[in-house]
Amino acid sequence: MSGVVRIGVAFLCHDELQVAADMVRTWHEGGAAVAIHVDRRTAEADYQAMRDKLADLGDIVWVDRQKCDWGMFSMVEATRAAARTLLDRFDDVSHVFVASGSCLPLRPIPELCDYLGRHPEVDFIESVSARDVGWTVGGLNIERFQFYFPFSWRKNRRLFDWTVALQRKLGLKRKMPEGIGPHLGSQWWCLTRATLTRIFDDPQREQLDRFFRWTWIPDESYFQSLCRKHSMRIESRSLTLSSFDDQGKPYNLYGDHADILAGSRCFVARKVWPGAKDLFARFPEDAGPGHRRDEPDPARIERVIGATVARRRLGRPGLYMQSRFPLKDRENGKTAEPYAVLQGFTDLFPTFENWLQSRVDADVHGHLFAPEGAEFAGRPAIGPGGLSPFPESRDYDAFGFLTSLIRISERPQVFQFSPRDSQELNWFMVTDPNARIRVITGAWVVPLMHSDMPFDDIRRIAARLQRIELVQLRVLRSVWVKANVEIWELSDFAARPGAILQRVVRDLNSASGMWPLYDEPPPQRDLEQIGRFLQRLRNAGLKPRLMGDFPATRSEQEWNV
Amino acid sequence: MRATRQWYLGRAIRRRRGVVPVNVRLAKPTKNANLCFVTLRNERVRLPFFLSYYRDMGIDHFLIVDNGSDDGSREYLLQQEDVSLWQAKGSYKASRFGMDWLNWLLFRYGTGNWCLTVDPDEFLVYPHCDTRPLKALTQWMDTSRIRSFSAMLLDVYPEGRIGDQPYRPGMNPMEIACWFDPANYMIHKNGQYGNLWIQGGPRARSFFARDPKLAPALNKIPLVRWRRHYAYISSTHMALPRALNIVYDEEGGERISGVLLHAKFLSTFIEKSSEEMVRGEHYADSQEYRAYSAGMEDDMILWTEESRCYEDWRQLQELGLISQGNWA
Known part of the structure; x- marks a missing residue:
């Protein structure tokens, strides 16, 4: 691999296209090539407006639009199409980074390139074995791979639950394709050209697609499982800071988070509220020459989020109020103090x-x-x-x-x-x-x-x-x-x-x-x-x-x- | 329960002719907007600050029912670009204290929007309101599948006698009345409608200490993502279907909530309460106003050593009056 790093961004978006266009511009100005995938269900007028807005940029490509359903295989296909386009169209792209319209680069893109350059041949992709429970929040784990998921959880909740219950009753267990272990992780990854090429050229690919097509949320498992087979070196964490609440829903970032975000030294954060103008105005931010090589350290923001999760789930002991009125013996502390x-x-x-x-x-x-x-x-x-x-x-x-x-x-x-x-x-x-x-x-x-x-x-x-x-x-x-x-x-x-x-x-x-x-x-x-x-x-x-x-x-x- | 809901809703729709449009600027139905619904009578003094407070918060449009004002409220409202005005001719009491009128407007214009239903002396405070607009809250609630937002009334009052500092148009009422009771709220669960029944604060301790059951209710659910089949039952204290009232967690966790700062006790209150008592148009034969009147004889002072001065939403959260839930 050559020493020069160039990032290609596989950019996925479906709404708030104005904000998304600004994000594309930010990536582009940082020297990245961008392949944009817009959900086919987004209104044509909005799509055209976004295209017009970005017409002056050189190194961007528009990927054929497909319908994307959250948690379905179409998300993998969109990501794959964008990544593939990047590799085909830009010979100098060495890494592909997946981002969306609500992913905000916190540090200048060249710092990210430098970071990747200092860790050559490393794939930054969170990849946790599904057999060891613990990654998902409030969802299925290994069952994501063992059952068929023909219905969307968002749109047909009842059918979804019913099919899961039925398959659980039948004791269904689909067999994993040869050589693949089930792994889960964040879909906001950054893989090297070499790894991606090997994934795309996998001789088993059709069989793998058939398998993953019926799993649940394959965008959190397809690349995460395949990179275990093809990657030289996995660094199992995401470069995109993203936290989930107890319902498995990502936390929004607002203007008042600016200081802790800056302090986290993470490269990219999500999910940014589209109305958070002060965040878009401030980031990416150059913290000065002494900080160009800082390691990302999300501990503080994770503590803030952890405290909020605890408040939502456990609450403050001894508090009885309009939005916390526990049943008898569910109080988590009947009184506040001795x-x-x-x-x-x-x-x-x-x-x-x-x-x-x-x-x-x-x-x-x-x-x-x-x-x-x-x-x-x-x-x-x-x-x-x-x-x-x-x-x-x-x-x-x-x-x-x-x-x-x-x-x-x-x-x-x-x-x-x-x-x-x-x-x-x-x-x-x-x-x-x-x-x-x-x-x-x-x-x-x-x-x-x-x-x-x-x-x-x-x-x-x-x-x-x-x-x-x-x-x-x-x-x-x-x-x-x-x-x-x-x-x-x-x-x-x-x-x-x-x-x-x-x-x-x-x-x-x-x-x-x-x-x-x-x-x-x-x-x-x-x-x-x-x-x-x-x-x-x-x-x-x-x-x-x-x-x-x-x-x-x-x-x-x-x-x- | 369904029958009850339909009865309330049907009643509002049957009486829709009681609400006569004066100037409706909201021509076509909106979607995903933040609308504010108000019914008022003779509130000219309060209106300038009220409108600017909610405009700054990010209310897109005000839908106001005027119940026979004769102090210039109507003329003032007609000049506002973002106000649609209706006039209600009938009796406030016979329209279930204005709720029939508002249920009709909510039915007609509310669907698909976040609807805030408040009185002109109520000021919404929600977690992070100093840094995030109302849109941030409503969009977050959309993604979290939260349909209704609880904000109990928090009565605020001045330090001295109520009439001491006159209130003038445009003033922030909290400059005069910034004191509140921190921890004397009594909560019961209403088994029928599922809502919490909260009483307490300065009114309960000053006027109803020996008969707290009669103290005014403070629980409110003023902010709802409206759908056509929803209806408010008793003021905004409770709504149907029941799920809208379940704004509290029963497993020990905390859900999100805010308060409505209730700046009732200003100099304007003294004239108002004698007027309201004569009209007899308020809840339970204006019992509440009778009690105030009795208290007023010897220059009512609500302030005590235990009163706290309002600072910001974080203070309220610290005290356990509101919670940010899991809105980090």
Whole structure:
């Protein structure tokens, strides 16, 4: 092969011919020969307008127009016709590069020629074995070769699906022609004259055409499979930057992508939105003498696209909004950030909220789900994010209330809970790995004991709260628990309150790794009379089941309480 | 469902004579254009900015129904080259709040085009709207086989009292009212029509906190690639066939969405709301306006410590109010 590289561009287009004409001009000005194939279904007037527009150019040829259907063999035929014309008409063309009207050269064409010249006899064609799954996005893999595909996926979706299902059922497996392994890859390749000539002159060609005619999207497999047989050296990547979304549809490039495109140092990018005038105006761009030999590095733009794909498929955890409203258990994260639910602490320690607030780097709320309304930290008239503290608003969409609060707040959220509060979110929180739930069972009895309500009322309320907490405990101890749950009975807790509080505070500070080692616990409500109080409840016919063991009488005097 | 759709559509077609052409510049049916459909009454002050905002975005033609304006709106619109004007004689309420008129125009002129149906106080914001024209979005949706675009109402309000800064023709309403509520939206799924029912924002928290069920709906599907058999059911909150309402992902992913900045709370609002209450031509006996009026007595201030100042679409995406989906 001679040292001088000249690119021939097999140029395929079917719409936006004005933009396509500008692209042809760009290639031509860079010194390339261009063979243009326009889909036969494009309006004759548009075609003529394009021809007129390019009438002044010398080294371009117009290939006989054929009907092209996306995903059908006619695409291969069009590409082949254009490539063949290039080889026949221009003796000095050393490489054929496939491009379309939406492929935009980002760097001057001579830089591309120089690059090819520095890698002689290399075929830049992405070619991935179809047996090892992974190249295609959301489509068929090896089945593309094993089945017959007489119908267009775009136009006869139902017939297409039906024939695939039928052939799958029949277990059909077409045999590959001798010497060919099924390979897939981008149809935007760049092959050397030598390789292409060998592909065109393949003695099996008729048999190969017959085979590929019935495969699916042969433009992504015909040359990719044949070059494995004929190429001296394959560099399995495309020189054209092109990314696909999760539906297998190429991403469009817009004016605001200009800087990352320039930074990618790729030679050609697609698919450019035809209205992106600023891209057409800026590229191809000469980055200066120091950058003429840069290697293409599409990593950054692929990261941008990868992030968008992830957003479309997985979304942001804990977000519920107009275009993301996951079904139950499909949330990919029920809430956005870790949060903590503390039950029973405020019953034992009246000043617990303030005490805790000064010890953790978090927003410590009161009872967010209290029947009187949400007790936001500091008790503002309007809560974080504009949430209304009124119970009617909160309970109207309790999920939304909690998830919005967690998502909008910068610090972790900690709130108090009790069987007096709305129990609607119990299952939600218990199945959420972000939740840390700490419960002192039966602690609700302490404020009751200290209240001056008539004992009949106390007994009634105690019965109700106990019933609610028993139901809640069943949830907390189910096999579906994903939250981090710790439960103490009131008597256990009362036996060593300091140590347990220490642990609770430490867990809430686990991120910063700091917690006070020896600490003053907050003032605790008096538990002196609790044993006797529980006995009174028992005497009234209500068996306390959640408080643990407190002696019913400790002295003769207590009989008289 | 089909019967419901046909009933709404049939109703619009039967009442087509209620919409009298005044000056129709859109002579022959268009294809693949971006059209804007509006019904209005006495909005002369807002019109200059409204039209220029959407012109810059790339709306090709405006189709406007005037419901008896007497403030010069009509004369102003007649001077605009890209506006086709109709006049509706009947009652706003009896025409299902203008939807019968618009359904007819959509049926007649919308097919095959991307149709944006908005009020004069609603300003569309979509992902990348600062760098890409509306055409980029609609063409992308075409290739992605997306037929409808969700843009919930985002109420914006001023920092002080609503009447403090007077609004003058041509002004950008967001200069006065740039504040919004970031995260107090309540969402329910409507099983019948498949759409999400979104309520919340400043109106819900100020006027309906104790009865949130009555708060106004914020979900909207204003941008649709129209086909002849489509119909809007209740304002642009929902449409039929149901597939148009499925603008959200249920598997955890995010679809594309935007917002309509709702600049209702300007100085013009005070006159408007007393007028509207007298007319009684609004939804649910103008209940909403009654509530405003009650709130207005003591100089309504919607602003709170938690309000955010509108910056751009990226801020809204960060907050989770909109999403670019997979439009990179």
